[in-house]
Amino acid sequence: SYELTQPPSVSVSPGQTARITCSGDALPKQYAYWYQQKPGQAPVLVIYKDSERPSGIPERFSGSSSGTTVTLTISGVQAEDEADYYCQSADSSGTYGVFGGGTKLTVL
Amino acid sequence: QVQLVQSGAEVKKPGASVKVSCKVSGYTLTELSMHWVRQAPGKGLEWMGGFDPEDGETIYAQKFQGRVTMTEDTSTDTAYMELSSLRSEDTAVYYCATGEVGSGFDYWGQGTLVTVSS
Numbered sequence: 001s002y003e004l005t006q007p008p009s010v011s012v013s014p015g016q017t018a019r020i021t022c023s024g025d026a027l028p029k030q031y032a033y034w035y036q037q038k039p040g041q042a043p044v045l046v047i048y049k050d051s052e053r054p055s056g057i058p059e060r061f062s063g064s065s066s067g068t069t070v071t072l073t074i075s076g077v078q079a080e081d082e083a084d085y086y087c088q089s090a091d092s093s094g095t096y097g098v099f100g101g102g103t104k105l106t107v108l
Numbered sequence: 109q110v111q112l113v114q115s116g117a118e119v120k121k122p123g124a125s126v127k128v129s130c131k132v133s134g135y136t137l138t139e140l141s142m143h144w145v146r147q148a149p150g151k152g153l154e155w156m157g158g159f160d161p162e163d164g165e166t167i168y169a170q171k172f173q174g175r176v177t178m179t180e181d182t183s184t185d186t187a188y189m190e191l192s193s194l195r196s197e198d199t200a201v202y203y204c205a206t207g208e209v210g211s212g213f214d215y216w217g218q219g220t221l222v223t224v225s226s
Contacts, residue, residue, distance in 0.1 A: 031211075033212035042217065043145075048214075086153050089209075097169075099152060
């Protein structure tokens with residue numbers, strides 16, 4: 001079955017830039033989506049269609065795509081950004097959904 | 109603004125079935141595509157299935173085919189997810205979410221904890 005691969009953890013100091021990658025063979029063909037999840041809460045969509053930001057999401061969140069890898073970038077990381085981040089996409093047929101394994105962002 | 113309110117926590121024995129509900133407000137269920145995602149304790153998100161508006165059918169992840177049924181009651185704007193033959197590995201928080209696999213999931217329910225234990 002199709003898989004998306006993320007690093008298990010990323011650590012940055014406040015004010016620095018965090019980059020979280022997500023790799024998958026179908027990503028050149030399918031859009032990627034990013035979700036932020038804090039403990040005990042439901043996920044929140046922070047990036048859609050690789051690089052678009054929903055209303056209400058701070059400008060420091062951005063997304064990009066290159067080949068089979070998409071990247072979530074958080075510029076000027078704040079303590080409140082500490083959370084788990086998941087990428088999500090569809091398989092090459094666009095039928096089945098898939099999530100990456102998740103990346104725990106730690107703000108030092 | 110879409111709001112999704114799920115049913116309360118459940119405790120089930122192995123082999124039993126569970127049915128989780130997701131009540132929609134702010135929109136009608138016919139205007140939305142509903143999906144279900146689960147998260148085992150300390151683990152990541154797992155897509156279970158949902159409605160594909162292109163085909164007009166409900167698509168299930170291969171892992172759950174034969175064991176999961178997703179239905180909708182448009183008269184009450186409530187979606188349901190029923191999982192049968194429960195085992196301990198099915199212990200998880202189950203979320204309903206609106207959207208499509210190729211368009212992302214923009215609104216989420218609060219989650220329903222299902223515990224499978226003898």
